[in-house]
Amino acid sequence: MTKTAAPNPLLAGWTAAFGLPPFAAIAPQQFRPAFDAAIAAHRAEIETIAAQTAPPTFANTIEALELSGRDLDKVSNVFFVLAGADTSDAIEAVEREVSPLLARHSNALYLNRALYARIAALYAKRATLGLTPEQARVLDRYHTRFVRAGAALDQKAQDRLAAINETLASLGTQFGQNVLADEKAYALILEEGDLAGLPDFARAAARAAAEERGHPGKYAITLARSSCEGFLQFSSRRDLREKVFQAWIRRGENGGATDNRALIAEMVRLRAERAKLLGFETFADYRLDDQMAKTPAAARKLLDEVWGRARAKAKAERDALQKLVAEEGGNFALAPWDWRYYAEKLRKARYDLDEAEIKPYFQLDKMVAAAFETATRLFGLTFTAVDVPLYHPDARAWEVKDAQGKHVGLFIGDYFARASKHSGAWMTSLRDQEKLIGDTRPIILNVCNFSKPATGEPALLSFDDARTLFHEFGHGLHGLLSNVTYPLLAGTAVPSDFVELPSQLYEHWLEVPEILQKYARHARTGEPMPKALLDRLLATRTYGQGFATVEYTACALVDLDLHGLKEPAGLDVTAFERDDLARLDMPAEIVMRHRLPHFQHLFSGGGYAAGYYSYMWSEVLDADAFEAFEETGNAFDPATAQRLRDFIYGAGNLRDPAEAYKAFRGRLPAVDALLKKRGLNDVAA
Ligand SMILES: [Zn+2]
Incomplete structure (x- = not known):
């Protein structure tokens, strides 16, 4: 039988x-x-x-x-x-x-x-x-x-490379799973009386998170960025802020089975060995050789240009926050877990603007619609919700068509945080565009970690969340608009210091007043955001950029230093991070946006190892690229949008990135637009 x-x-x-x-x-x-x-x-x-x-x-x-x-x-x-x-x-x-x-x-x-x-x-x-x-x-x-x-290479070198690659793959998987395990293991469960300072939306999100974790009627602060950053921004309980902050920055560094430090030391050592086998002095040299930047020196030159200015600006920001602490009668030196709280207060005082006032205007559904309309105005795309079976009930799908009504692809948005999801936000695909076997259309996903509202409540985003949504949607369009024949070149298959151009550029359209006026509508009243509030919101764009730039640039510099080590055997990860930050004169009140033990960009998969500078490299491009629209006086200028589609969003890896950029812009970018965008152009280094 x-x-x-x-x-x-x-x-x-x-x-x-x-x-x-x-x-x-x-x-x-x-x-x-x-x-x-x-x-x-x-x-x-x-x-x-x-x-x-x-x-x-x-x-x-x-x-x-x-x-x-x-x-x-x-x-x-x-x-x-x-x-x-x-x-x-x-x-x-x-x-x-x-x-x-x-x-x-x-x-x-x-x-x-x-x-x-x-x-x-x-x-x-x-x-x-x-x-x-x-x-x-x-x-x-x-x-x-x-x-x-x-x-x-010869057989012996190849055998060694093969062994290194396999080990690195396993270590990378373990790294990501350890971070997720530390995130899953932690929730600060609070009672009603512990919520001082938290606005309604943060309470609702904490309530929903507690419910999901089996504590109905209580409140949970988790290590998802939306949850803990919100808490750090609003909670007036300094003791609880410190608790949450410590848990957040110690992910991957808690000792025991999920501690990532030994894994990092091993990965850095193996990467350096691989680079040597391939004829490069360091892993960073190897990595950058096939990037737009070409050399670590070129990447570092850009970061150095920004670092001194950012630090000077952050120190001025710190002084202003410390002054606010004193004015309130606080008798303590500003600590890292205080920064977001006082920065939010100062922003409120200076611009009469607080996150709680803004947030009701950023409804998830409206922001999705705003991202869609931007794509309609730039590229003629339309989006229709379709009911198709997906992998989780929170994931939603839209069919994307072009101006002639022809099918372009499927877009899936999976926006809410949950315990089964890795932290962060990313774009990925279930199928990439190509024309080698028929006209294959892409299926593109955006995965985010926005706080899920309680049942019946609208999902509200922070302005940063809304920016993340636009960012990932920009990556999504890079996949959807891809117009190549060979799969190798499709969509986002470009160097990582170029791949953030379509995403970061897209963030600019969130701030275009005609988009904000139409889609930033109050969740309860449906009223558009009042002009005065909108003006104040846009006026704060460069507020806090010292902090944000330091938080990011420190990561990019430490990454280059770590992967620029010639002999990393026996690396003490804790000491390396501490000493390198000291050498960089990192302000004591700011912690790296991603500390090494949970720096998934570098160690989980490793796509950004020696490549975290890419975000700023791409930002030079995106700031300069958006100026191409501003120079026409129309944020949706059709001729500029067509060039953008032909040479960037639709072009995959058809050209060398520098050539692609020149074809779009007529020249290579300059750093000035970036410094202006971050409000660093008038700061002495
Ligand atoms: Zn990105």
Whole structure:
């Protein structure tokens, strides 16, 4: 008797609307067999391409690679969406198993000598192959990737690289899971009497968080940024602020099984070793070589230009806050857990503006609509809510169409924090755009961690949350508007110091008065934000930028210093962070936005290792790029928007980033617009 196993839904053809995965039919235990099958299939495809006797051609080698591994893409995309946005013990266990397998598989591809020989042969005669510009770019990118992965090294070096890659993948997974574990483990459960200073929205969110964590009728402050930052801003209980703040900055540093410091030391050591094997002096040199910045020195030059000014401005801000403490009769030196509280008070006093007054005007649904309308006015896109089965009831979907009514893609917004979601905000995809096999349309997600309101209450955002929403939606458009043939170049597949341009640029439109006037409407009365309040809100744009710039730039500098170590063996992470900040003369009242033990950009996946400077690098671009619109006197100027679509949002990795920017702007960017935007242009360094 034979028994036929039910087919694995992850590997079946997906027949749901828009080709969505059949989430309801997928169980965690199906991922491992699906990964195994998909990896084996891809490996066989790679072997076939490499073992051909026919001489290499673009079609039989590069295009064949572009067509391979499709099941693995599908399985990985679904898996990593869930692992980030709706994880569980079962998913985490699969993640720990699978990350070294994926690293090993990536080694099998990029360290395949026969395959590399074919690519190198094509690359050597690239000028004579009659390639289109896009094909030439794809070949160039493959060649670079293989060389950077170590394809040209001898066997011994390759074996060592392969082992390093696998270990790094496992350590990265463990790092992220440790941070999530520390976040899940903590909630400050409060009673009604502990809420002094908290406005209604913060109380409602804390009540909902307590309910979700099994404490109905009480209030919970969690380590989600929206929750603890809100508390630090408003709670007049200095003792409780200190408690929350300490828990927040000690994520990944609590001793025991979830402590990340040993993992960091090991990752930094392995990264440095890998860079040396590949012929670079440090990991930062290796990393930056394939970025727009090209060298650590170039990135550092920009950060240095900002750092002195930011510190001077932050010190002036601190003095003003300390004065406020004294005026209130406080007999203590301003501490890090006081900064946000007094900054909010001072902002209220100076601009007659407080977050609690603003927040009712930033309803989640209205801000989503505002982000959509901006895309309509710039790019002619329309968004229609569709009811399709997704992986969590809080996730929502919209069909995106162009001005001619043609389907562009599907956009999924998953906005609320929950215990099963990693912290932070990100864009990801279930399917990327391409034209190699038919006109494949993208499925793009934005995942955020906004506080979920109590049942029946509107979801309210802080102005920062609203900016995050626009930011991630900008990444989303980079995926949705992608217009390339080859998957390798699609959407956000650009260097990480360029990838934040579409997202950070998009934030500017949130502040365009005609968008704010239309969508910033009071949750109860429906009234638009009064002009005077709006003016005051916009006047505060450069308020607190000393703090924000120091908080960020310190992270970027410490990242470059850490990954610029030539001999990082035996690294003491705590001492390194402390000493490096001392060397930088970090103001004592400010803590890095992400301390090393929970710095997921650097260690969870590692996409931003030696690359956290990218946000500021991109900000030079975005500030300068938005000036292109301002110079026309129209924030939606059609000709500028068309160039933006052609060369940035729609262009994926078709061009070198500097060339792409020049094609849009007519020149490379200057730093002045950034300094002006942050209010640092008139501060002496
Ligand atoms: Zn981003």
